[in-house]
Amino acid sequence: METKLKMGLSHIPYRGGSPAVADVLAGHVDTSFSSAPLVVQYVRDKRLTGLAVTSTKRMAALPDIPTMNEALGTKDFEVLNWYGLFAPKGTPAAILDQINRDATAILHLPEVRARITEAGADPVGNSRDEFSAFWKAEISKYAAIIKESGAKVD
Secondary structure, X not given: OOOOOOOOOOOOOOOOHHHHHHHHHHOOOOOOOOOHHHHHHHHHOOOOOOOOEOOOOOOXXXXXXXXXXXXXXXXXXXXXXOOOOOXXXXXXXXXXXXXXXXXXXXXXXXXXXXXXXXXXXXXXXXXXXXXXXXXXXXXXXXXXXXXXXXXXXX
């Protein structure tokens, strides 16, 4: 089942997330969709109120903040803020495999995982094939959303 939400929000273009968060903190705007690493400390300090996270599971850094699905009673709302490593086309597979092994090993170090989680992100560190499948699914998902919404670049 596809979730369609009608929300009375106005898009205010910002040059990055930090200025948007600053305007929420200053009371110039009421709310913002922001990446967790930008706001997690403000939520912890009670300077901002976390309404919901856009992942399908609660964040380890903010376990008391519900997911959008929990808050709205939906089932398939998911918007992720993620980071990935990319290399130039034609990079030999052996090099890509080594980079993936090294990066994944680092992400699985307990002290690294703890710092990333504390900062408001949930580390994954998956295989090249898993990341490729995720990347393709994200492109497909957002292409459909853009097409259906009729969004245009200003």
